[in-house]
Amino acid sequence: xxxxxxxxxxxxxxxxxxxxxxxxxxxxxxxxxxxxxxxxxxxxxxxxxxxxxxxxxxxxxxxxxxxxxxxxxxxxxxxxxxxxxxxxxxxxxxxxxxxxxxxxxxxxxxxxxxxxxxxxxxxxxxxxxxxxxxxxxxxxxxxxxxxxxxxxxxxxxxxxxxxxxxxxxxxxxxxxxxxxxxxxxxxxxxxxxxxxxxxxxxxxxxxxxxxxxxxxxxxxxxxxxxxxxxxxxxxxxxxxxxxxxxxxxxxxxxxxxxxxxxxxxxxxxxxxxxxxxxxxxxxxxxxxxxxxxxxxxxxxxxxxxxxxxxxxxxxxxxxxxxxxxxxxxxxxxxxxxxxxxxxxxxxxxxxxxxxxxxxxxxxxxxxxxxxxxxxxxxxxxxxxxxxxx
Numbered sequence: 001x002x003x004x005x006x007x008x009x010x011x012x013x014x015x016x017x018x019x020x021x022x023x024x025x026x027x028x029x030x031x032x033x034x035x036x037x038x039x040x041x042x043x044x045x046x047x048x049x050x051x052x053x054x055x056x057x058x059x060x061x062x063x064x065x066x067x068x069x070x071x072x073x074x075x076x077x078x079x080x081x082x083x084x085x086x087x088x089x090x091x092x093x094x095x096x097x098x099x100x101x102x103x104x105x106x107x108x109x110x111x112x113x114x115x116x117x118x119x120x121x122x123x124x125x126x127x128x129x130x131x132x133x134x135x136x137x138x139x140x141x142x143x144x145x146x147x148x149x150x151x152x153x154x155x156x157x158x159x160x161x162x163x164x165x166x167x168x169x170x171x172x173x174x175x176x177x178x179x180x181x182x183x184x185x186x187x188x189x190x191x192x193x194x195x196x197x198x199x200x201x202x203x204x205x206x207x208x209x210x211x212x213x214x215x216x217x218x219x220x221x222x223x224x225x226x227x228x229x230x231x232x233x234x235x236x237x238x239x240x241x242x243x244x245x246x247x248x249x250x251x252x253x254x255x256x257x258x259x260x261x262x263x264x265x266x267x268x269x270x271x272x273x274x275x276x277x278x279x280x281x282x283x284x285x286x287x288x289x290x291x292x293x294x295x296x297x298x299x300x301x302x303x304x305x306x307x308x309x310x311x312x313x314x315x316x317x318x319x320x321x322x323x324x325x326x327x328x329x330x331x332x333x334x335x336x337x338x339x340x341x342x343x344x345x346x347x348x349x350x351x352x353x354x355x356x357x358x359x360x361x362x363x364x365x366x367x368x369x370x371x372x373x374x375x376x377x378x379x380x381x382x383x384x385x386x387x388x389x
Contacts (some may be wrong), residue, residue: 007157007379013150015114018076018105020146022067024059033058035068036098040081043088046366047124048173050090059099071095074107074116076123079143080133086142087132089123105146118162121169122154125373155378164383165376172369179362183355190351197344198310199334204347207340219302219333223269223295228262228288230255235289244282245289246273255287262286262295267304270296270311274325277316281308294325306341307333309348 024037037057044050069075073092080086081103089107092098100106109116122128131152136142157165196202200211235243239254241261262269268283274292281304288295298304316327335341375381 007155007161007377009153010156011150012152012154015109015111015154015156016119016150017108017110018078018146018149019100019108021100021102021104021106022064023102024063024099025061028059028061029057030060031056031058033060034097035059035063038069038075038098038101038104040077040079040085040088040103043077043085043090045082045084045088047088047120048090048177049093063099067100068096069098069100069106072116073100074120075100076105076107076149077103078105078145078149079103080136080138080141084129086136086144087123087129089120091120103143105149113159115159115162115166117166117170121166121373122377125377126370127374127377128152128154157379157382161382168376168383169369169373172365172372176362176365176369179358179365183358183362186351186355186358190348190355193348193351194309194313197347198306198313200336204340204343207336207343209337209340211334211336213332214300214302214335215332216329218300219298219307219335220270220296220328221299223262223297225262225288225293225295228260229291229293230257230260230287230289232290242284242286243289244271244280244286244293246271246276246278246292246294247289248276248278250280250282251286252289257287260287262288265297265304267298268308270304270308272296272311272325272328274323275321277318277324279308279312281305294328301338302335303338303341303345305345305349306335309345310334 021038029037031054035058037059039052039057041052041055042050069092071092071094075090075092077085077088107116107119109119132144132149133142135148135151136144197204230243232245234255234257235253236255237253239256241255241258242251243253243255244250245252262285264283264285268281271278271280271282272294273279274294276292296304298307310333311328311331314331316324318324336344376383
């Protein structure tokens with residue numbers, strides 16, 4: 001591996017053509033059918049094909065033959081259906097089953113000195129994504145066109161270097177996919193544990209006592225959060241004390257207001273988003289975020305963490321940006337003695353820690369790949385085929 005001058009740049013229009021998809025009529029869309037109707041939702045933000053499962057739409061009408069895709073066709077997302085999706089690419093995984101829908105571009109090679117696999121990685125690099133985003137039209141939803149894609153300049157090494165670069169980055173992709181599959185497996189294992197341990201279907205060794213059902217008022221109590229609360233305008237990007245609110249993130253911001261710090265009980269607290277329905281278990285001192293952050297703790301000799309896991313299994317209706325805490329107050333909980341609650345919560349907590357560890361490792365792999373892409377695709381670092389053979 002050696003550092004040399006950067007690769008020369010070429011316009012994409014001199015290397016490829018991008019063909020628009022077909023506007024299939026929605027009256028022929030079904031939940032099952034012969035042809036899969038591809039959408040930008042079938043693209044991962046970082047690139048790669050995503051199966052939509054039960055959300056996948058199918059087409060039962062007569063499909064134009066020139067819009068039925070072949071295995072390993074390369075498609076690009078031409079609209080930003082989700083943040084960062086514009087420019088993402090996928091390879092078609094199966095012959096003659098997928099339809100080339102509108103808002104997707106079929107990349108057709110017009111220069112024999114171009115590797116399709118190399119282009120896949122080029123489009124999925126942050127360098128090209130940034131260029132596509134800057135030239136995209138639209139305010140709420142960005143979209144691009146074949147012409148705008150064609151005007152993008154990309155680093156263009158010789159074919160043999162393209163192949164080596166694609167192989168190296170594909171190796172990283174395989175590692176990322178293996179880690180993602182492991183995380184999915186661990187999540188399924190945790191789901192099984194929750195469904196069985198939190199309902200008493202399966203018992204941990206040495207526990208035989210009966211469970212009982214208790215209403216919310218006999219299980220949980222609210223901690224008045226008002227004196228610990230700050231407005232979102234007071235959030236800091238750095239500070240002494242973490243801020244926890246009703247959003248998805250565990251810690252949304254920081255504060256330096258010591259008098260606003262809530263001393264967390266030894267058993268922790270449950271954070272419930274009154275507007276968002278988000279649920280979090282917190283076991284550290286924190287400042288309470290903006291309106292809608294409910295702080296709960298277990299009472300009557302119950303484990304807060306155990307009740308948190310039980311609450312996580314319950315279905316809370318979504319009524320939009322309204323108050324949802326009323327639904328929690330109407331719930332009842334199936335409770336074993338405290339010692340069994342603690343043991344079950346420990347098993348589930350261990351599963352959570354394991355998933356968190358794998359997620360951190362996954363993010364590290366993605367960062368490593370991003371740095372490697374920057375070096376290889378721009379030619380800042382070059383690898384010869386002989387060096388990796």
